[in-house]
């Protein structure tokens with residue numbers, strides 16, 4: 001479970017059981033054009049749009065004005081996703097980790113059970129069948145392995161561990177069954193954080209240019225840099241057998257609609273395999289979809305050498321809407337030859353520290369009722385309120 005996965009179907013970070021709420025499922029639109037800026041390529045079945053891309057060589061230049069690209073990718077009328085191309089070392093680290101996803105998922109059940117952590121609401125180690133789908137059924141379509149790639153033991157303070165178990169409990173690694181997982185997971189997670197920090201620097205510049213003024217609290221870059229709460233999620237989507245599955249043709253058939261909850265999410269391009277062989281996905285309509293600001297559902301693409309980033313709700317709130325969170329979901333392949341096709345990917349949820357004081361503006365688009373009159377909560381308190389809000393809403 002993770003709190004980024006609380007609000008909609010499964011925003012990236014909330015109790016697994018809390019991931020049952022969904023936004024209204026959206027019809028696939030064939031008119032995904034969002035103006036020339038989004039380079040939309042339409043097909044009768046779906047609109048496919050390439051993420052706005054920034055070369056890594058530009059991103060690392062602090063003096064380079066990337067405001068236009070940030071706006072196009074993450075601003076109020078942007079596509080909602082941005083990719084960073086040609087990050088040194090990324091393709092090798094991506095493959096090294098994604099190739100382990102089927103291996104974790106196919107460990108014997110009793111072994112996988114040993115890596116579960118119910119006390120963190122399955123926010124560390126192995127998690128399968130704990131989240132709810134839009135339909136209300138438990139999600140057995142994918143399994144996840146969660147860990148904090150930066151800190152094995154975020155704190156030794158027992159009070160904190162009990163208060164914020166989904167952030168503060170220690171990592172669990174399958175050291176004797178799959179020792180390479182820890183190394184590959186930490187390497188990719190750290191790289192995604194480093195590149196995420198560079199992107200956050202340029203996002204902060206863009207927000208300041210928009211006249212928000214100096215931040216009341218920490219900037220996005222500082223927020224992420226000082227956090228002990230980051231969470232990596234290695235995802236394995238099991239092959240779908242369409243004849244028996246109602247959700248087979250829905251655009252959210254593999255992962256329901258949601259918005260990530262934290263600050264910034266890094267995503268790798270997914271790896272598909274069929275009978276253990278790496279393949280190009282046989283169904284071009286399968287993959288990551290987003291709902292654009294003008295309510296179109298489009299398939300979004302980025303390349304194997306690109307690292308993609310999406311804004312989380314907390315950043316949307318704190319930037320007063322200058323950077324926007326993006327509803328997204330994943331469609332399973334549904335063509336005849338898609339049987340036995342699985343999908344592995346990695347998400348890195350960067351989120352504020354549990355101790356980070358967030359000053360919420362008086363008008364916010366999400367969870368207004370959780371914010372006290374003085375507008376200030378720590379991220380830990382805010383997350384707790386979100387979880388409670390969800391559980392009180394449950395029957």
Ligand SMILES: O=C(O)CCC(=O)C(=O)O
Pocket residue numbers: 010011012233235255260267270288328330345347
């Ligand atoms: O599988 C993907 O590409 C996206 C996963 C995702 O959105 C999430 O874990 O929050």
Ligand SMILES: [Fe+2]
Pocket residue numbers: 011012258259260265328
């Ligand atoms: Fe997500």
